[in-house]
Amino acid sequence: MEPKLRMVLPDQGLLKFYEQMFLAREFEERCAEQYTKGNITGFLHLYSGQEAVAVGATAGLHHNDYILSAYREHAQAIVRGAEPRRVMAELFGKATGICKGKGGSMHLFDPAINFMGGYAIVGGQLPIAVGLAFAARYRGEDRITACFFGDGAVNQGTFHESLNWAQLWQLPVLFVCENNFYGIGTEIHRSSALASIHRRTCGYDIPSEKVDGMDVIAVYKAVRHAAERVRESGRPHFIEATTYRYRGHSMADPGKYRSSAEHDLWKTRDPLPNYAKRLIDEGITTREALDAIEARCKVMVDEAVRFAEESPWPEDSEVYNDIYV
């Protein structure tokens, strides 16, 4: 028997999870629409299906903690507190974007909310997370560093180098692997000798666990607990969150390497409707109240799209700015 939701968080917090997950989903689906219209160009990797990981994990961290992620990071930035309209403007390549239109979908960054970047070389952010954790400890700052990456990153050298380093230097890093089972089109058993990712950390003596990444409450509890452990011990910890992306690797990928049966099975585990049902079943909210939340999110994303559309392009002279201090 799962514990009642109210034993985990007060109603307001529980409803916020739903709002954040819905906002993330809505944002991504509108991105797909804007990509089809040609307003968003380049690579676009959508997060639909994985929302419980970003929402649960972010809630389990302190606001002062650093977060780094890979290139499927819109939701992580928005859930952390990035303004949806400035993220959308970034995707449109506009001057009002969160990185002035220079980063795009894969490189969101907002130091005001300690969101230390989306990185698009697989595994590239892991050593940087270790360095941030070192700097924080050196400066006596009360913060840990949470580093998100996909299952594709675990066969990169930086994964192994960074785990070894974080444990060797005893640094407060929480590694969170979002295992959606596919590195682009290669299923994990075709790329990894040991597909049970959390077991790989035994080589570095880093404690690890696996959590259901389709369950926002499970992710929240695991990350909150792990983050406290990292904070208290000053040592790394590792979480593997199993999840699924409902769309292809990017908008350029029709995802033909996955069966519809597999997709349908994971659809039954969709974190949004399942969590909505729990909220209603436990009497925390009503369908009507959730409808109102959803309507609010849609307005916010509408506004984000309008802001992006109406925003100016960067000036040509801008290309030479921000390269050197």
Next chain:
Amino acid sequence: MSEMTYRDAINLALKEEMRHNPSVVVLGEDVALYEGSFKVTRGLLAEFGEERVRDTPISENTIIGVSVGAAMGGLRPVAELMTVNFALLAMDQIINHMAKIRSMFGGQTFLPMTVRMPGGGGSQLAAQHSQSLETYFMHCPGLRVLYPSTPADAKGLLKSAIRDNNPVIFLEHELLYNSKEQVPEDPEFLIPIGKADIKRPGEQVTIVSYARMTVLALQAAEELEKEGIFCEVVDLRSLAPLDEGTILGSVRKTGRVVVVEECWRNCGLGAEISSRIFENCFDSLQAPVKRVSGLDVPMPYSRKIEKICIPDKESIAQAVRDVASGRY
């Protein structure tokens, strides 16, 4: 002033900057307990302790990545890669991360970090340990690249690099570590980044060079003077940004120029410098630009044949004679 080696001048720069700013940390393979593969970090661990002087695993890409993160988090890391050859293992973090982060994140962060790399050939270390890879870094926007030829320059430039708020590649030539000269002891002695130095003034032929090639160029110039050929030796010091003004100013004066590079000739920095000279002061030239370069071969071990792969005093002198006499 006191006489010291290139090695000790770099060592002193590190110590002074660590005393100057508690955010400066030194990390790399064997830099702490072993005091550096070339003993450049001697005495650092004893003076500054284990938190600031840190041995790392043999994980070059992550040495740079951790330094990038540390710089983003408010420190001023000075990483040592044991030799420039191993930087090739770290090119992802150097080129895709260190050089890009400020720009791709819209200028919202900066990386005040320095990466020291001993390099160059001439010690019979064969193909994997004798490379001159300076152009690899010069090619990439977002980096500064420095390569001193003298102990005083090494000290002043490294101090500027550590104080600079941009990522700096600081190259050190392995064969210069024991070279000596008078070096200012003033802890505020700095050499600005982006300024070449005319190491020897002259009227007839400009020799543009850097690092160990400058030392050889000066030896060649001394010999040539006896033959009545007066050379101006421009020591680049800063490879990125290049001090185009000093290069072009000298060429406009002499009208004849030899560019000396230790790196491979193909796409070498001599090609870039020659191109800038042709584009900007073609009318001043009395002879085509001549290049003296490393041979386009993987470095052989045997000292008999290694020698012919690297420019030497005689090959530089001969190039100058050719340019001066019109035999080009």
